[in-house]
Amino acid sequence: MGAxxxxxxxxxxxxxxxxxxxxxxxxxxxxxxxPSARARDVxxxxxxxxxGSPEGWxxxxxxxxxRRTGWxxxxxxxSLALLVVAFVPGRxxxxxxxxxxxxxxxxxxxxxxxxxxxxxxxxxxxNGAEGITLPEAGAVGWMSAAQVEQALxxxxxxxxxxxxxxxxxxxxxxxxxxxxxxxHQKDVQDLLKTAFQTPTEQNDPLLLFxxxxxxxxxxxxxxxxxxxxxxxxxxxxxxxQVTADVTFVYPVxxxxxxxxxxxxxxxxxxxxxxxxxxxxxxxxxxxxFSIVSYKYDMTNGGxxxxxxxxxxxxxxxxxxxxxxxxxxxxxxSAPVGxxxxxxxxxxxxxxx
Numbered sequence: 001m002g003a004x005x006x007x008x009x010x011x012x013x014x015x016x017x018x019x020x021x022x023x024x025x026x027x028x029x030x031x032x033x034x035p036s037a038r039a040r041d042v043x044x045x046x047x048x049x050x051x052g053s054p055e056g057w058x059x060x061x062x063x064x065x066x067r068r069t070g071w072x073x074x075x076x077x078x079s080l081a082l083l084v085v086a087f088v089p090g091r092x093x094x095x096x097x098x099x100x101x102x103x104x105x106x107x108x109x110x111x112x113x114x115x116x117x118x119x120x121x122x123x124x125x126x127n128g129a130e131g132i133t134l135p136e137a138g139a140v141g142w143m144s145a146a147q148v149e150q151a152l153x154x155x156x157x158x159x160x161x162x163x164x165x166x167x168x169x170x171x172x173x174x175x176x177x178x179x180x181x182x183x184h185q186k187d188v189q190d191l192l193k194t195a196f197q198t199p200t201e202q203n204d205p206l207l208l209f210x211x212x213x214x215x216x217x218x219x220x221x222x223x224x225x226x227x228x229x230x231x232x233x234x235x236x237x238x239x240x241q242v243t244a245d246v247t248f249v250y251p252v253x254x255x256x257x258x259x260x261x262x263x264x265x266x267x268x269x270x271x272x273x274x275x276x277x278x279x280x281x282x283x284x285x286x287x288x289f290s291i292v293s294y295k296y297d298m299t300n301g302g303x304x305x306x307x308x309x310x311x312x313x314x315x316x317x318x319x320x321x322x323x324x325x326x327x328x329x330x331x332x333s334a335p336v337g338x339x340x341x342x343x344x345x346x347x348x349x350x351x352x
Contacts, residue, residue, distance in 0.1 A: 110263075111220075111251060111263040111265065112261065112263070113220060113221075113253075113261055113263070116220040116221050116223075116251030116263055116265070117223075117225060117249070117251060117265070120225075120249070120265060120351070120352060121330045121351065122225035122227075122249040122265070122267075122330075123225075125225040125226060125227045125249070126225070126226060126227070127223045127224070127225065127226075128160070128164050128223065128224055128226060129156065129159075129160050129164065129226070130226075131225065131226030131227045131228065131246075132156050132159055132160075132226055132228050132229070132230065132244075132246055133228070133229045133230070134152050134153070134156060134229075134230050135152070135229070135230065135231060135232065137149035137152060140232065140233070140234050140240050141234045141235070141238035141239055141240055141278070142238045142239070142240075142278040142280075143240050143276065147240075148232065148240055151240055151242065151276045151289075152230055152232065152242065154180060154287065154289075155230055155242045155244060155274055155289070156230060156244075157176075157180065158177055158180045158181075158272075158274070158289075159244055159246055159270075159272075161174060161176040161177040161180075162174055162177040162208055162209045162210070163209070163210045163224075163246070163248050163268070163270065164224055164226075164248070165177075166219075166222075168209060168210070168211060169210060169211065169212055169219060169224075169250070170211075170212065170214045170219075171211050171212060171213055171214050171309065173196060174208075174209050177208075177209065178192060179288075180287070180288055180289065181288060181289065181290075181291060182277075182284045182285060182288045182289060182290045182291075183285060183288065184283045184284060184285070185290045185291065188290075188291050190203075191203045191207070191208075195207075195308065196308060199306040199307060199308035200306055201306055204306045204308065205308050206296070206298070206301075206306070206308070206309075206310065207294050207296065208272075208291075208294055210248060210250065210268055210310060211308065211309050211310060212250075212252060212266075212309055212310050212312075213307070213309040213311070214255060215255055216254070216255055216309075216311065217252050217253075217254065217255055217309075217310070217311070217312055218252065218253060218254070218255045218257075219250065219251065219252055220251040220252060220253055220263055221251060224248055224249065224250055225248075225249040226246060226247065226248055226249070227246070227247050227332070228244065228245050228246025228247055229244075229245060229246075230242055230243065230244050231243050231245075235275050235292075236275070237277070237278060237281045237282065238278050238281070239275045239276055239277045239278060239282070240275070240276040241273065241274070241275050241276075241292065242273070242274045242275075242276065242289075243271070243272070243273050243274075244270065244271065244272045244273075244274070245269075245270075245271050245332070245336065246269070246270055247267065247268070247269040247270075247329070247330070247332065248267070248268045248269075248270070249265055249266075249267050250265065250266040250267075250268070250310070251263055251264075251265050252264055252265075252266055252312050253314075254314055262314055262315065264300050264312040264313065264314060264352075265300060265352040266298070266299070266300045266301045266310050266312045267298070267299050267300060267301075267329035267330075267349065267352060268296055268297070268298045268301065268310070269296060269297045269298075269329065269332070269336055270294070270295070270296045270336070271293075271294070271295045271296070271336040272291065272293070272294050273291070273292035273293045273294075274289040274290070274291060274292065275289060275290045275291075275292050276289050277289075277290055295336045295337065296336065296337075297327075297329065297336055297337045298310070299327050299329040299348075299349040299352070300312050300313065300329075300349055300352055325348065326348050326350050327348065327349055327350065328349070328350045328351065329349050329351075329352065330351060
């Protein structure tokens with residue numbers, strides 16, 4: 001059955017009835033006076049639809065402008081910006097910060113008083129003497145395997161007392177280390193007599209010992225990181241010749257740092273060749289060795305005229321050192337150099 005009947009007998013369509021009913025609800029003058037039961041049902045349904053009564057057909061609500069394309073573009077640009085920040089955060093920070101600001105990623109790798117090796121390859125190294133490995137001992141020249149084992153242990157003792165002893169690191173005279181050196185070796189004894197009082201490039205205690213001036217520098221924490229090994233072979237006149245190649249990493253700060261926690265890691269790599277001579281062939285004392293050669297490489301330990309101490313650069317001094325030759329102090333594949341730099345040179349560590 002149709003929704004209504006026109007005067008000429010034709011039936012109204014459902015769509016027309018709904019239009020008339022909407023107009024009647026809105027107060028249109030030409031709405032049917034007495035709609036059928038179905039029409040009343042439709043009107044009731046329209047009134048109960050979510051959103052309340054339908055708008056009148058004469059009313060006008062401006063269409064909301066379509067801005068989807070613009071918002072999509074903004075979203076795309078924001079996503080690209082997030083990707084840039086994720087992959088190159090330092091570059092982004094540099095765009096908005098001056099030279100005195102530091103990228104969060106860089107700050108997260110900076111050493112602290114509680115974690116002085118944070119951000120350094122040395123963080124995974126062994127502590128102290130544990131990082132100096134000894135080979136299995138065997139008989140060599142005039143020494144039995146047991147004697148070689150003892151000589152290797154004492155050679156490591158020299159490295160410990162010369163490069164790890166806390167008193168020596170604070171500038172004290174390395175008496176225990178000196179006691180292991182053959183007292184009849186004139187050239188070395190001459191060095192030891194003058195080096196601590198009037199250090200020169202040829203007679204510098206840093207050639208054999210690691211020392212910091214306590215009025216200027218203090219060590220951070222109780223740990224020095226090390227990595228290295230001892231090897232041996234038969235030397236001249238049947239002597240046991242021991243070669244030590246060890247890198248020491250010292251975290252330090254200013255002695256008067258106060259609230260300033262600027263931490264510098266001084267890195268020293270030493271190569272020592274020691275000869276445990278046959279007392280029947282060489283004048284020596286039991287339990288001592290002669291020094292065949294000594295070399296060292298050092299970064300973040302100062303440069304210029306010898307002072308007898310490692311002098312780590314802080315603040316403006318550190319920035320001045322950055323103009324020097326680049327050196328990777330953790331690259332142990334290259335031979336050890338002759339030690340230090342000339343007065344007008346400084347080495348810049350590519351990592352510390």
